[in-house]
Amino acid sequence: MGDGSGAAEFAAFTRAVGDVVGAPAGVLHAMRRPVEIQVVGRAGVGRSTLVSALERSGFANVVEAPAVDVPGRTDPELGPDVVVYVFTGALRTPDVRVLAKARRGSTVAVLAKADAFGSREVAARASNAAAAETGVRTVPLSAGRDLAVVVDAVGAAVQVVQARRVREMLDALAVTAAQDVGGAIRDGIEAFLRSDPAVFAASESAAVLGADDRGADDRGADEEDSEGDRRRRAVVERRARTRRAVAAGTSR
Ligand SMILES: Nc1nc2c(ncn2[C@@H]2O[C@H](COP(=O)(O)OP(=O)(O)O)[C@@H](O)[C@H]2O)c(=O)[nH]1
Ligand SMILES: [Mg+2]
Known part of the structure; x- marks a missing residue:
């Protein structure tokens, strides 16, 4: 069950939820959009180089944003999905502003x-200083080296986007079900929520978002871990474990 990236659970959930009557079309549409990886930074920092490297590593939908901090032009809008922010040397004011x-x-x-730092230790220290300053996970990258660490970090960010999409859909379904008290739509939604694709994806999403999804702004406020969130997550994870065990037992 799963490859550890949550991709299989996410794909199965996305497929299955398409058949649920009452799943809002707008949320479905957003859920099916490919996850975009936007590579952002000042001119010359190495955006194009990184776009190519990520594509070679198997990522799709990697997009180079217009340069940050161009005189007379506003900075690019950050996309809703993955943002890879490239900088060199040390963070400058425009970098911090965008981040x-x-x-x-x-x-x-x-x-x-x-x-360019000459030693890996000095580069690692600069990278850690940037992470401390911004609260954003930061990794060093040299031409032809360290790419695996960047690939892991970007993969984890993709997972977070997928987990948010699952949560958004689950929230939307809960709202629809609540408005259809005792009706057929609510029954259908509740049946879906008890199905394997829904339970596995909810578990995956809760695990990913619980560990790592603090927003920079007020979008983060509803992502704080409340006691209720923790309890719900524990229930969801226990249920998923049970089902995985059952599925493993019956598939042999
Ligand atoms: N030394 C070194 N040069 C790099 C590295 N990555 C990119 N460059 C060089 O930096 C320059 C600008 O890179 P580019 O990817 O075009 O930057 P962009 O303007 O942000 O798209 C090019 O000459 C690259 O070859 C790196 O890791 N080390
Ligand atoms: Mg470029």
Whole structure:
């Protein structure tokens, strides 16, 4: 069950929820959009180089944003999905300004051209200093080196976006069901919520978002861990474990 990235659970959930009467079309549409990976930073920092490297590593929908901090032009809008923020040397004011708007769980900062530091230790220290300053996960990258760490970080950010989409759909279904008291739509939604694709995806989503999804702004406020959230997550995870055990037992 699953490859550890949550991709299989997410795909199964997305397929299954398409058949649920009452699943809002807008949320369905948003859920089916490919996760975009937007590579952002000042001109010359290494955005194009990183876009190519991510594509070679198997990521799709990698997009280079217009440069940040261009005189006479406003900074690019950050997309709703994954943001990879590239900088070199040390963070400058424009970098910090843009990073402050990025959602934490789905943003990765990349200290590019780390080879220019001369030593890996110095590069790692600069990268850690940037993470401490912004609260954004930051990893160093040198030409032809350290790419695996960047790939892992970007993969984790993709997972966060998928988990948010699952949560958004579950919230929307809960609202629809509540408005259809005792009706057939509510029964259908409740049956879906008890199905394997829904339970596995909810469990995956709760685990991912519980660990790592603090927003930079007030979008983060509803993502704080309340006692209720923790209890709900524990129930969902227990149920998913049970089902996985049952599924493993019956598939042999
Ligand atoms: N030394 C070094 N140079 C790099 C690295 N990554 C990119 N560059 C060089 O930096 C320059 C700008 O890179 P580019 O990807 O075009 O930056 P962009 O303007 O942000 O798209 C190019 O000459 C790249 O070859 C790196 O990790 N180390
Ligand atoms: Mg470029």
